[in-house]
Every structure is written in structure tokens, then in C-alpha cells.
Amino acid sequence: MNQQEAHPPVPTSDTSLPRKVAIFGGGLAGLAAAQSLSAKGMQVDLYEARPRLGGRASSFIDQTTGEQIDNCQHVAMGCCTNFFHFCKQAGIGSHFRRLETLHFVDQQGRRSELKNGPWPAPFHLTGSFLRMRHFRWRERGQIALAMRQLMSTPTSDLCFEDWLNQQQQSDRVLRDFWHVILVSALSESLDRIPYSAARQVFVQGFLSHRDAWKVSLPTVPLHELYGETLQTHLQEQGVTLHLQSRIKELTTQGNSIKNVVMANEEQVSADAYVLATPWTAIPKLFPTVEPPPRFIQQAEQLESAPISSVHLWFNRSLSDETHAVLLGRVSQWIFNRSAIQNIENPERHYYQIVISQSRELSSWSQDEIVQHVLKEIASVWPESMMQAQLVHSRVVREHHAVFSIPPDAESDRPDQVTEYENLLLAGDWTETGWPATMEGAVRSGYLAAEKLLQVWGIPARILQPDLPRSGFINHLGLIRG
Structure with a gap:
């Protein structure tokens, strides 16, 4: 086998019978692949550890509050067309709530709002x-000139x-504008973000369409969002779920x-296989293959970025606002989980603080993180914090929250198609044209399904189109590329 050149699964002429596809990994990528393949009549088995x-x-x-808490606050922008599909x-x-306004608070406590004005994109946020x-x-003026340059410069x-x-x-513009947006979207520092990824966030996420920037938040805990309703939907569509089923290795x-x-040493056979596991698991699934195929080498070069969440419960409400974006601080977002999820408990009011790209916190103790965050919240809601009492706190650190690609390796993400004719990959870390996001994960599952169906003689367009650029942009040619 030529291990340097990936090729698609071998097509066969008989398309009358449903093909059996085994998908390993029940995250968004595996779920998207299972949903789309079963919708096309394939026999799908989904395995999740x-x-x-x-x-x-x-x-x-x-254990202290008895409440379900998420490992991290998940958000989706309006430009995430495949995720919402x-x-x-x-x-x-x-189960999502869309925010029409974002609230920013700087170090001096000055507040600003981001919301649409009456003008078409890309000028809808000018006011x-x-x-x-x-x-x-x-x-x-600095920001406006750089934004115009972003629009006219496709690559760098x-x-x-x-x-x-x-x-x-x-330095202040770098810290309070570019960094605050990109660290939230990409979970990386500016020196580790490729130009293409940053440009995509601003051009596709803020400039191309009036609704692209609007953030949606889950109104239920993540275990409920991806729980019974989703499982029932998949099962009604014919997907067989195998929970607590861990993959050990693939036999070639x-x-x-x-x-x-x-x-458990059970052997699973299928017409095709989709690996939708984390990139860190891929090399371990081929322990005897030498030399490793190209897609394994690509997975091994990926790095990870951490995200930390601080969960706080107070004896009273700090604010009716659902959120605040903090500038010039360690804390980046405050989410009022009680308000977002309509949790009614007069004795406990629940807030979650998100710190993306939290490498600098690796040497901090949990108490140090909590005390630092409390001081920062006091600068946002000073009067409320003077009267509120902290009831409980918890810090959750996701050391491998998202994949990270050094700028010089951005073009080296693996394709969904592999060197093995009946094996495909799915995961936000594969080549999707998107960074490490929920949208990227769903896109990868759709792409894997689309490419598999194509070679089986079942042409299907599963990947959803991006939000259309405004006619004003197209007419004047304001965005290149």
C-alpha cells in the first residue's frame, strides 16, 4: 500500500442493499456522520466509550449543589450553518437562546454593546x-484600517x-479587541493563530452577514442537549447505539x-468504518502498522489548547444580564447560568466564567483562580458583589479541550479519506476549512458521510452552504477570496 497517498473507498456497482457502517466516537463528528448516513438508508452502528x-x-x-454542570460553556455563532442544521x-x-446584543466591560468598568444597526453587511456593526x-x-481608526486590509487580503x-x-x-488594541474575540473563537493566543483562521473568524463571522456574529447558548445542560431526545431520534432513524463500548484497535x-x-475483545465487521475519536487516540489504534500512514503522522503533529471554567454559586443574583465579555482580564466571559437555563433557586445563583487558552493558569491552585476571578467579577458588578456571599465554587480544567495547529502546519490537517479504502476520519481536527469548533466537528461528519456515499454511487450533498454574503458586498467586491 502506498501510505503517502490517500484514496477513497473502492466503489461497487450494487447499491440495492443498505451498507453497514460502523462509527466509533459519539461526539458531534460521529453523531453528524451517523445522522446523515442513516438518513440515506445506511445501516449504522455507533460505538461510544x-x-x-x-x-x-x-x-x-x-456533589455539593446536586446540579448538572457543563465541562465548558458551549456557544455557536450564527455562521455555524452545519451545526444548526x-x-x-x-x-x-x-434548546438554544440567541443573543441579539453582546455586552463588553473594560477594566475601568465602562460598558459597550455590540448589536446590529440598520445598514447592510459589512457595515451593520459600524454604529x-x-x-x-x-x-x-x-x-x-487602527482597527478599521486593519479590518479593511483583512477583507482585501485572502492569504498571508x-x-x-x-x-x-x-x-x-x-498593544491595547491587540489586547482588548483582536485577542478578546479570537481567544474566545479559537482558544489560542495571537502568536499561535494562523492568518487564515483569524481572517475567517472576522470575515465569515462578523462582516459577511448581519446574523453571522450572533451567539447562541444552550438553555439546557449538555447532557440533556445530547441526551434522550437525540438518542431517540437516532434510534428511530435506524442507528444502533453501543454505549460504554471502547475501541481497542483496527486490524488491517x-x-x-x-x-x-x-x-472486550469483540470483533466488529462492516462495509466501511468511520473513526470519530479524538486525534490523540488515532495512533494508539494502529499499534502494529509500520510505517504509520500519513493520516497518523498528521494526527501526531497536532497539539492541544486548554480551557478552564470557574463555576460559582452565590446566595443572591448579581445581575439579570445573561453574560458579560471582559476586556483586559484573565476572565473572558461571564455566563449567568441561572438566567440562561431558567434555574429557579432563591438560595443559589449560578455563574460560569470561561477562560480559553488557559495555559498561564497551569501553576495556579484552584483557590488562587477562584479568588482572582472573584476580584474581576467585583469590577463588573461592584454593588452586587458587596452584598453577595459565595456559597460554593468549582474549577474545571480541560487540558486537551481543543486541538491546536501551529501556523506553519495549518495546511497539514488530515482529510476524511484515508489510505485505507474502507476507512474514513471525522473530527474537527480533520480538514474542514474551519477551526476547532462545534461547526468544524459537524462539518467533518457530514464530509465523511458525503465522500463515502459518493463512492458507493449515492451522490448526496450533505454539507450545508455558508450564510450568503450580502448583496452590497458582492456588488462592490468588498471581500476578496
Whole structure:
């Protein structure tokens, strides 16, 4: 087998019988593949090592409060067309709340709002931008010029921090504008973000469409979002679920997969296999294959970025606001979980603080993190914090929350098609054209399903189109590429 060139599964002429597909991994990528393949009549078995679906999108019970808490606050922007398509198909689309306004608070406590004005994209946010109280007019000019350059420059070999320095952005603009948006979207520091990923966030997420930037939040814990309703939908569509079923290794035969051996030594056979596991697990599933195929080498070069969440319960409400975006602080987002999820408990009011790309916290104790976050919250809601009492706190650290790709390796993500003719990959870490997001995960599952069906003679367009650029942009040619 030529291990340097991936090729699609071998097509066969008989398409009258449903093909059996075994999918390993019950996160969003595996779920999207299972949903789309079963909808096309395939016989799908979905194997998940945990006792629940959702993968990294998980919840657990806090023993002190008895409440379900999420490992991290998951959000989706309006530009995530495939993620919302999946949720609608699976019957869970109603479990989201869309924010029409984002609230920003700087270090001096000055508040600004991001919301649409009356103008078409890309000028729909101009009014909010001009009213941002934490930037001087000179700094707003810096941002506007760099944004215009982003729109007209499709590619650059520089990391985004170097590109911004080339655009003469001040330190405060770097910290309070570019960093605060990109660390939330990509969970990485500016020096580790490729230009292409950063440009996509701003062009596709803020400039191309009036609704692209609008953030949606789950109104239920993640275990419920990806729980009974989703499981019932998949089962009614013919998907056989195998929970608490851990994959051990894949047995190869020439340039194909012979079968899959599970942790209990059960052997699983299918016409095709989809690996939707974390990238860190991929090399371990081929212990005897030498030299390793190209897709394994690509998975091994991926790194990870941590995300930390601080969960706080107070004896009274701090604010009726659902959230706040914090500038110039360690804390980045405050989410009022009691308000978002309509939790009614007069004795406990629940807030979650998210810190993406939290490498600097690795040496901090949990108490140090909590005390630092409390001081930062006091600068946002000072009067409420003077009267509130902390009832309980908990810090959750996800050390491998998302994959991270150094800028010089951005183009080296593995395709969904592998060197083995009946094996495909799915995961946000595969080549989707998107960064490490829920949208990227669903796209990878749709792409894997689409490519598999194509070679089986079942042409299907599963991947959903992006939000259309405004006619104003197209007419004037404001965005290149």
C-alpha cells in the first residue's frame, strides 16, 4: 500500500442493499456522520466509550449543589450553518437562546454593546463599533484600517500576531479587541493563530452577514442537549447505539480494514468504518502498522489548547444580564447560568466564567483562580458583589479541550479519506476549512458521510452552504477570496 497517498473507498456497482457502517466516537463528528448516513438508508452502528453521547460536550453532577454542570460553556455563532442544521434535524434546535446584543466591560468598568444597526453587511456593526467607549478614536481608526486590509487580503504566510504588528496595531488594541474575540473563537493566543483562521473568524463571522456574529447558548445542560431526545431520534432513524463500548484497535489487511477489535475483545465487521475519536487516540489504534500512514503522522503533529471554567454559586443574583465579555482580564466571559437555563433557586445563583487558552493558569491552585476571578467579577458588578456571599465554587480544567495547529502546519490537517479504502476520519481536527469548533466537528461528519456515499454511487450533498454574503458586498467586491 502506498501510505503517502490517500484514496477513497473502492466503489461497487450494487447499491440495492443498505451498507453497514460502523462509527466509533459519539461526539458531534460521529453523531453528524451517523445522522446523515442513516438518513440515506445506511445501516449504522455507533460505538461510544462513555455511557452517554456528546463527546467533549459533557456534563457532570456537582456533589455539593446536586446540579448538572457543563465541562465548558458551549456557544455557536450564527455562521455555524452545519451545526444548526444538525440540531434541527436531530430535534434539539429549540434548546438554544440567541443573543441579539453582546455586552463588553473594560477594566475601568465602562460598558459597550455590540448589536446590529440598520445598514447592510459589512457595515451593520459600524454604529456599535463607533460607540465602543474603551477605544480612542485613533485606536478605532487602527482597527478599521486593519479590518479593511483583512477583507482585501485572502492569504498571508504570517501568524496573525505578526500580521497585526505589520498593520501597526497598538498593544491595547491587540489586547482588548483582536485577542478578546479570537481567544474566545479559537482558544489560542495571537502568536499561535494562523492568518487564515483569524481572517475567517472576522470575515465569515462578523462582516459577511448581519446574523453571522450572533451567539447562541444552550438553555439546557449538555447532557440533556445530547441526551434522550437525540438518542431517540437516532434510534428511530435506524442507528444502533453501543454505549460504554471502547475501541481497542483496527486490524488491517492490505489496503483495507479487516475488522475492529473492541476493548472486550469483540470483533466488529462492516462495509466501511468511520473513526470519530479524538486525534490523540488515532495512533494508539494502529499499534502494529509500520510505517504509520500519513493520516497518523498528521494526527501526531497536532497539539492541544486548554480551557478552564470557574463555576460559582452565590446566595443572591448579581445581575439579570445573561453574560458579560471582559476586556483586559484573565476572565473572558461571564455566563449567568441561572438566567440562561431558567434555574429557579432563591438560595443559589449560578455563574460560569470561561477562560480559553488557559495555559498561564497551569501553576495556579484552584483557590488562587477562584479568588482572582472573584476580584474581576467585583469590577463588573461592584454593588452586587458587596452584598453577595459565595456559597460554593468549582474549577474545571480541560487540558486537551481543543486541538491546536501551529501556523506553519495549518495546511497539514488530515482529510476524511484515508489510505485505507474502507476507512474514513471525522473530527474537527480533520480538514474542514474551519477551526476547532462545534461547526468544524459537524462539518467533518457530514464530509465523511458525503465522500463515502459518493463512492458507493449515492451522490448526496450533505454539507450545508455558508450564510450568503450580502448583496452590497458582492456588488462592490468588498471581500476578496
